[in-house]
Amino acid sequence: xxxxxxxxxxxxxxxxxxYVNSPVFSQGLNSSELIKxxxxxxxxxxxxxxxxIGDVMLRGEFAWVNINDGDNALGVWxxxxxxxxxKFTGNYxxxxxxxxxxGVFHRACLEHGGDLDIHAQALRKLGNGRIVNQRxxxxxxxxxxxxxxxxxxxxxLILFRRK
Amino acid sequence: xxxxxxxxxxxxxxxxLGKIILGLAFTMAIPILSxxxxxxxxxxxxxLISIEISVFFGLLLIKVCHTEKDLNWMQGMIVVxxxxxxVMFLGAIPLYLSGHWKSFLDACFxxxxxxxxxxxxxxxxLDHLSYTHNLWRHLIMFLGGQGIVVIALSFFVRGFSGALxxxxxxxxxxxxxxxxxxxxxxxxxxxxxxxxxxxIALGVTGIFNGMKPLNSFFHGACIFMAAFDTGGFSPQSxxxxxxxxxxxxxxxxxxxxxxALNFKLHYHLWAGNRREIYxxxxxxxxxxxxxxxxxxxxxGLTQIGSYPSAxxxxxxxxxxxxSGHTGTGFQTVYAQQFIVDWNHLALVGVILAMALGGAVxxxxxxxxxxxxxxxxxxxxxxxxRIIMPERAxxxxxxxxxxxxxxxxxxxRGALTITLAYIILYGLGALVGMFYGHPFLNxxxxxxSAAANVGLSCGITNVTxxxxxxxxxxxxxxxxxxxxxxxxxxxxxxxxxxxxx
Numbered sequence: 024x025x026x027x028x029x030x031x032x033x034x035x036x037x038x039x040x041x042y043v044n045s046p047v048f049s050q051g052l053n054s055s056e057l058i059k060x061x062x063x064x065x066x067x068x069x070x071x072x073x074x075x076i077g078d079v080m081l082r083g084e085f086a087w088v089n090i091n092d093g094d095n096a097l098g099v100w101x102x103x104x105x106x107x108x109x110k111f112t113g114n115y116x117x118x119x120x121x122x123x124x125x126g127v128f129h130r131a132c133l134e135h136g137g138d139l140d141i142h143a144q145a146l147r148k149l150g151n152g153r154i155v156n157q158r159x160x161x162x163x164x165x166x167x168x169x170x171x172x173x174x175x176x177x178x179x180l181i182l183f184r185r186k
Numbered sequence: 187x188x189x190x191x192x193x194x195x196x197x198x199x200x201x202x203l204g205k206i207i208l209g210l211a212f213t214m215a216i217p218i219l220s221x222x223x224x225x226x227x228x229x230x231x232x233x234l235i236s237i238e239i240s241v242f243f244g245l246l247l248i249k250v251c252h253t254e255k256d257l258n259w260m261q262g263m264i265v266v267x268x269x270x271x272x273v274m275f276l277g278a279i280p281l282y283l284s285g286h287w288k289s290f291l292d293a294c295f296x297x298x299x300x301x302x303x304x305x306x307x308x309x310x311x312l313d314h315l316s317y318t319h320n321l322w323r324h325l326i327m328f329l330g331g332q333g334i335v336v337i338a339l340s341f342f343v344r345g346f347s348g349a350l351x352x353x354x355x356x357x358x359x360x361x362x363x364x365x366x367x368x369x370x371x372x373x374x375x376x377x378x379x380x381x382x383x384x385x386i387a388l389g390v391t392g393i394f395n396g397m398k399p400l401n402s403f404f405h406g407a408c409i410f411m412a413a414f415d416t417g418g419f420s421p422q423s424x425x426x427x428x429x430x431x432x433x434x435x436x437x438x439x440x441x442x443x444x445x446a447l448n449f450k451l452h453y454h455l456w457a458g459n460r461r462e463i464y465x466x467x468x469x470x471x472x473x474x475x476x477x478x479x480x481x482x483x484x485x486g487l488t489q490i491g492s493y494p495s496a497x498x499x500x501x502x503x504x505x506x507x508x509s510g511h512t513g514t515g516f517q518t519v520y521a522q523q524f525i526v527d528w529n530h531l532a533l534v535g536v537i538l539a540m541a542l543g544g545a546v547x548x549x550x551x552x553x554x555x556x557x558x559x560x561x562x563x564x565x566x567x568x569x570x571r572i573i574m575p576e577r578a579x580x581x582x583x584x585x586x587x588x589x590x591x592x593x594x595x596x597x598r599g600a601l602t603i604t605l606a607y608i609i610l611y612g613l614g615a616l617v618g619m620f621y622g623h624p625f626l627n628x629x630x631x632x633x634s635a636a637a638n639v640g641l642s643c644g645i646t647n648v649t650x651x652x653x654x655x656x657x658x659x660x661x662x663x664x665x666x667x668x669x670x671x672x673x674x675x676x677x678x679x680x681x682x683x684x685x686x
Contacts, residue, residue, distance in 0.1 A: 055522075058520045058522045058523060058526070059522055059526060061523070061526060061527065062526075076313040076314075076422070076423075077313065077401075077422055077428060078396065078397045078398060078401055079396070080395050080396030080397060080429075080430065081396040082395070082396055086396065087395075087396070087430045089422070089424060089428055091313055091423065095423070095424075095520060096313060096422070096423050096424050096428070098424070098427065098428075098430050113313055113314060114313070114314060115226065115229075115314055115315060115316040115317065130527070131492060131493050131494070131498055131502070131527070133494065133495055133498065135430065136432055136497050136498050136500075136501040136502075137493045137495070137497070137498025137499070137501050137502045138427065138430060138501075138518075139519070139520065139523065140430075157226070157227065157228055159227055159228065159231075160228050160231065163228060163231040163232065163235060163283065164231060166235055167231055167234045167235045167238060170235060170238035170239065170242070171238060173238075173242060174238055174241060174242055174245075177242065177245060177246070178245075181245070181249055
């Protein structure tokens with residue numbers, strides 16, 4: 024029983040030491056900070072949030088998800104099970120889910136050919152995506168009709184001049 | 187004494203300009219069809235409005251300036267240089283109407299960047315741009331890469347003798363076939379065959395990468411157009427980094443290199459003359475310059491240990507290098523990484539590669555490797571003259587489809603264009619430095635714009651000063667047309683003001 028107590032203390036010590044060495048930037052970092060100070064955050068556990076854009080690209084048991092925070096989009100490597108949480112991805116017709124990622128940041132990931140990426144460990148959905156209803160823009164419709172009329176008039180005038 | 191241009195000159199220029207505008211309007215029907223297929227009605231309306239405006243001006247010019255006369259050299263050159271400015275304005279209309287560009291100038295910047303196959307962008311929120319507008323962004327690269335006049339020659343002009351003047355004015359000084367209209371059609375044939383093959387290759391790779399089939403093939407077509415025409419646009423804001431795929435990067439490298447080769451070389455390869463690829467001065471010079479510039483980049487990146495593995499060095503160092511050398515501008519790093527992760531030596535390697543460019547009669551910009559090859563041959567000839575006895579006759583030849591004697595006229599032409607490009611790179615860098623950017627960053631961005639590359643170290647963004655945006659637009663235009671047409675239009679403007 025005494026031995027187990029010692030072992031627990033040792034594990035706690037090393038656990039705390041490794042925690043101090045790789046702090047979690049729990050306040051969240053934006054993409055510009057991560058790109059600009061990539062060396063500072065390299066290998067550290069960080070928090071990053073933004074909208075999922077494009078495709079969720081499944082690669083075996085993992086997936087690539089690109090998350091845009093408004094400045095840049097960063098690639099996030101996550102397990103396929105985490106990626107299943109994503110329901111909407113951003114494109115012209117929809118807004119993607121807003122996610123908060125906790126993961127290890129890499130300035131030049133050796134596993135992924137030097138990509139600047141984040142290996143996600145946890146994911147939290149901050150907001151659900153949605154389909155964006157595109158209503159016909161009446162101003163554009165009217166302008167195109169007016170221009171069509173002007174073109175028709177020119178065509179008539181050309182015909183008239185020819186005769 | 188400078189002669190003032192006659193009304194007849196203006197009418198001829200206006201008439202052919204009108205034809206080219208109608209040609210552009212015709213191509214805008216493609217995004218409309220795409221908009222209807224993807225049920226993107228507002229984007230389709232943007233293109234309907236743009237077509238109507240283009241047809242209006244095109245018809246007006248054709249009718250007001252109607253003439254039966256053919257173009258002379260001066261008029262042909264002016265039609266070409268003016269048509270590139272006019273299509274920039276007209277091509278920017280649908281972009282601006284989308285609401286993704288903050289000002290019409292920004293839309294013009296991206297339109298010129300597209301037509302000139304540069305790849306620098308000011309678009310906002312690209313990840314939410316419609317398929318329709320994205321198709322147009324890449325289509326203008328495809329059209330601009332082949333040459334706007336080439337489109338007119340291929341589809342709207344029936345063998346008039348002025349065709350050659352416009353063809354040459356668009357920086358294509360080599361005919362593949364005896365007739366320029368047939369040459370233009372061959373350029374289109376090559377482009378369409380590769381478009382089909384490239385789209386299939388990239389589309390299938392995209393599916394294996396986990397993309398949805400429709401998106402995958404759409405991206406495949408867009409990326410092919412941007413790669414073969416050495417443009418560099420991409421449907422997503424991360425550019426090629428979006429795909430996180432080495433296979434995708436290798437395929438795009440192959441397409442970029444194909445786009446950087448001379449269409450005349452493509453013709454000979456298609457005709458079964460495979461030895462030409464080893465013998466041609468352009469391919470051998472390209473090989474040497476790629477090795478030389480990559481060595482500089484590799485040493486630079488290794489010095490600071492940016493990419494510790496060979497694979498990373500290939501996917502980051504070699505990829506940006508080949509993208510810069512072929513004038514494409516695809517990136518697998520973020521713009522700011524050039525500044526924070528790359529040292530000066532590596533940046534100089536990329537700047538040199540961008541400044542050199544690809545083959546003549548290809549879709550690349552910059553000085554071009556035929557001229558570099560000729561200059562080195564001339565240097566070799568001069569060295570031989572110094573070493574050999576005075577009475578010795580020194581004759582230098584080079585192989586470019588056929589054996590060609592190195593004449594002073596050729597060397598002078600190559601040196602003149604090289605000097606003009608160096609001045610253009612330098613002037614853009616000066617403007618960049620005027621706005622507070624460090625020398626190397628300013629030179630990097632300026633070379634990228636003038637050589638129609640599109641790699642960016644972050645200077646090009648929506649907040650940059652208007653004067654810098656205008657500088658880069660002018661650089662992209664002058665760099666694409668290789669100066670002759672630009673000098674002619676300047677002379678024409680002087681003649682209008684000062685002529686008698």
